[in-house]
Structures are given as structure tokens and as C-alpha cells.
Amino acid sequence: MTQALEGLKILDLTRYAPGPYCTMILGDLGADIIRVEEVGAPGGRRAEQMKGITVTADPLEFAPADSPYNPLNRNKRSIRLNLKANTGRHIFHQLAERADVVIEGFRPSVTKRLGIDYPTLKKINQRLIYCAITGYGQDGPYRDLPGHDINYIAQAGAVSAISLPGTRPLVPGNLTGDMAAGGMQAAIGILAALAARDRTGKGQFVDISMTDGVVSMLSLYLSRYFEQGKLPEPGERTSCGASPYYNHYETGDGKYITIACSEPWFFANLCRALGLEEFIPLQTDMDKAEEITASFKEKFLTHTSQEWLDILSRADVPVSRVNALDELAEDPQLKHRRMIVEVDNPHEGKIRQAGISIKLSETPGSIRNPGSLPGEDTGEILRELGYSQDEIQRLIKEGIIGMRV
Numbered sequence: 001m002t003q004a005l006e007g008l009k010i011l012d013l014t015r016y017a018p019g020p021y022c023t024m025i026l027g028d029l030g031a032d033i034i035r036v037e038e039v040g041a042p043g044g045r046r047a048e049q050m051k052g053i054t055v056t057a058d059p060l061e062f063a064p065a066d067s068p069y070n071p072l073n074r075n076k077r078s079i080r081l082n083l084k085a086n087t088g089r090h091i092f093h094q095l096a097e098r099a100d101v102v103i104e105g106f107r108p109s110v111t112k113r114l115g116i117d118y119p120t121l122k123k124i125n126q127r128l129i130y131c132a133i134t135g136y137g138q139d140g141p142y143r144d145l146p147g148h149d150i151n152y153i154a155q156a157g158a159v160s161a162i163s164l165p166g167t168r169p170l171v172p173g174n175l176t177g178d179m180a181a182g183g184m185q186a187a188i189g190i191l192a193a194l195a196a197r198d199r200t201g202k203g204q205f206v207d208i209s210m211t212d213g214v215v216s217m218l219s220l221y222l223s224r225y226f227e228q229g230k231l232p233e234p235g236e237r238t239s240c241g242a243s244p245y246y247n248h249y250e251t252g253d254g255k256y257i258t259i260a261c262s263e264p265w266f267f268a269n270l271c272r273a274l275g276l277e278e279f280i281p282l283q284t285d286m287d288k289a290e291e292i293t294a295s296f297k298e299k300f301l302t303h304t305s306q307e308w309l310d311i312l313s314r315a316d317v318p319v320s321r322v323n324a325l326d327e328l329a330e331d332p333q334l335k336h337r338r339m340i341v342e343v344d345n346p347h348e349g350k351i352r353q354a355g356i357s358i359k360l361s362e363t364p365g366s367i368r369n370p371g372s373l374p375g376e377d378t379g380e381i382l383r384e385l386g387y388s389q390d391e392i393q394r395l396i397k398e399g400i401i402g403m404r405v
Contacts, residue, residue: 003030
């Protein structure tokens with residue numbers, strides 16, 4: 001079956017979550033993704049900074065980048081290429097000449113030093129889309145600063161917006177900055193540039209700042225501030241759990257459910273289901289919020305989470321369970337939507353990964369391969385460029401390319 005992005009060739013120079021997540025999305029939809037990776041250990045300034053440092057993986061964090069369980073590798077091939085050598089750059093230029101998209105996540109000016117920046121590649125391929133994902137963008141006073149997700153979401157105001165006053169600022173994980181404001185915004189930008197290329201015949205530079213992306217995601221929060229000229233009071237931060245009708249509640253079996261009854265009719269349904277009809281007219285009375293919350297807490301402890309899900313669903317109340325990661329595979333809705341899938345891996349057998357979230361009726365996405373090990377496809381990719389086996393062996397000996405290790 002034809003896929004939406006079939007025939008699209010993308011060179012992926014990214015390393016950390018935003019870029020690989022972006023190309024996972026595009027690869028799931030049919031694009032041919034080639035991960036361009038280093039030959040051997042990191043060199044230059046990174047090697048100097050790592051002297052005397054032992055790196056250990058956090059057992060509670062993510063799967064290593066080259067793990068077969070890492071979904072960000074799927075539907076991608078891999079070539080090891082020394083971009084600091086003239087011959088390595090030449091090979092990359094050959095790949096870029098045939099590519100539709102190049103995506104990188106270096107700090108500004110790094111690719112210029114390597115000779116693989118957009119102005120250089122544009123001379124080779126006028127139709128090329130070049131996407132750069134950075135923390136702060138390609139210009140401005142912060143452009144060269146280092147950072148990670150928590151820096152960008154703090155700088156952009158998201159940490160303040162989702163943390164309740166009087167509490168420590170939250171450290172909410174890397175979903176907002178890396179995955180949404182970085183990877184998803186990059187995918188949207190690339191697809192928009194490709195659509196424009198269909199009309200104009202020309203490629204362009206896509207400048208993705210994760211900080212900009214977070215500010216964009218705060219559009220509704222900002223609109224209220226700009227309209228009223230003041231920050232919302234603690235009791236007004238409904239979306240952050242300050243209101244009884246939009247919150248998590250513990251149930252009798254020690255689990256949690258989530259209630260989201262912003263609309264008056266849903267709040268009325270909730271109060272009737274709980275036998276607390278007297279609170280129906282008091283939904284927005286913040287003087288009563290503490291009393292209502294205490295009554296809800298007490299009531300929810302009288303049944304298990306599943307019992308409340310059954311009761312409240314029948315009463316047309318927005319309710320859901322608070323699933324832990326080990327419960328997702330058995331969630332009926334997620335199972336039906338195939339959001340936890342089994343993938344055949346030649347080294348590990350069947351492994352589980354997150355499924356494909358974008359459902360297309362005519363050109364659905366697919367997981368065609370679980371992802372290559374670093375350098376696994378170097379020979380195949382070079383043969384597609386016309387290199388002979390003797391030339392490939394010579395390049396290996398010269399340290400220009402690397403194979404699977």
C-alpha cells in the first residue's frame with residue numbers, strides 16, 4: 001500500500017529527542033530516513049570536555065539511543081560518516097543532492113564549520129528543505145546558549161504557568177519542549193515547506209526554536225493575560241488542579257481517577273452521581289472550593305476506580321483512569337487504536353513500542369523495520385550512490401566511513 005511520504009528522502013543529523021522524534025513521525029508515514037552518525041567516538045570539544053568523566057545510564061530514564069527498544073530509531077537506515085574529512089563531506093554532499101530534507105539539531109554555526117550548512121547545500125540542491133532545531137533559534141541574544149527541555153520551557157513561561165503558586169516550580173519531563181515544541185513543530189514546519197515547494201519548486205530553511213514553540217503552545221494562557229493585564233490568581237488556575245471540578249482523586253483501591261467537568265452541565269452530572277446536588281450552583285464559587293474538594297475526596301474513597309469509571313461514565317461525566325505506563329497495553333481504547341504494538345526485531349525477537357498516532361485512511365503509516373544499528377547500512381547507502389566495494393573498503397581504512405560495530 002502506498003504511504004503518504006513514500007519516496008521522500010531525509011538526512012537526519014540529529015542526536016537527542018526532538019530531531020529523532022520528528023523523523024520517527026515522518027518515517028512512520030513512509031519517508032526514507034538516513035541517520036548520519038559519527039565514525040568512532042566523539043571528537044573535538046566534546047571529547048575534551050569528557051576527559052576523566054565516566055558516563056553511566058540512568059536506569060529509570062529512556063532506552064539508550066541504539067537500543068532496539070528505542071522507537072525513535074524505527075524506519076531508519078544508518079550510515080557512519082566522518083564529516084570533518086573532505087571526502088566525508090563530499091559523500092554527504094552527494095547524499096544531499098538527492099535528498100528532499102536535511103534535519104539537524106546542532107547549535108547555530110556548527111554546520112557552517114563542517115561545510116554542511118544550508119547556504120552550502122542550497123547551491124547543490126535548490127529544492128532542499130533544511131530544518132534546524134535549536135533551543136532558542138538561529139538569531140537573537142540567546143542563540144548560542146546551551147540548554148535542554150527544562151531550560152526552554154522555563155524561559156518560555158510554561159514552568160510558571162503549570163506550577164501552582166506557593167509550590168516549587170515543576171520539573172514536568174521532556175514532553176513539552178523536546179517532543180511537542182521541538183519534534184512536532186519541526187515535522188509541521190517540514191511538511192509546510194514541502195507543500196510550498198510543490199507550488200514554487202524551491203526549498204527553504206526551516207528555523208525551529210523550542211522556546212518559540214513553547215510560547216506558541218501558551219497562546220491561550222497569554223491571551224487572558226494580554227486581555228486582563230494581570231496574572232491569573234491561584235484559584236483561577238483551573239487547568240493546574242486548583243479547582244475541584246478539574247482534578248485527580250484517589251479512589252477506595254488506592255488508585256486515581258481524573259475528573260474534568262469544566263462545563264456546568266457536566267459538573268451538575270458529577271454532583272448528582274456523587275449525591276452532592278447541593279454543590280451544583282457553587283461550581284465557580286472559589287470560597288466554597290476547599291469544602292467541595294474535601295467532600296469529593298471523601299466520596300471518591302467509597303468505591304474502587306473501576307466502579308467510579310462505570311458509575312460516572314453512565315452519568316455522562318468526563319472521567320478517566322490515571323494509567324501508569326505498565327497499564328497502557330491493556331487499556332481498551334489504546335489497544336483498539338493499536339497505540340502499543342509488537343515489532344519484530346532480528347536481534348531481540350518481538351518487542352513492544354508505542355504505535356503510530358497519525359491515522360490516515362488511504363495512506364496509513366507503518367513500522368517497516370525496527371531501525372538499524374549505527375553504521376549498519378553504510379555499504380548499502382554508498383552503493384546507491386555508485387560506490388564500488390573496493391572504494392567502500394578503502395574509505396573504511398581511511399576512517400571516512402564506519403560500518404556496524
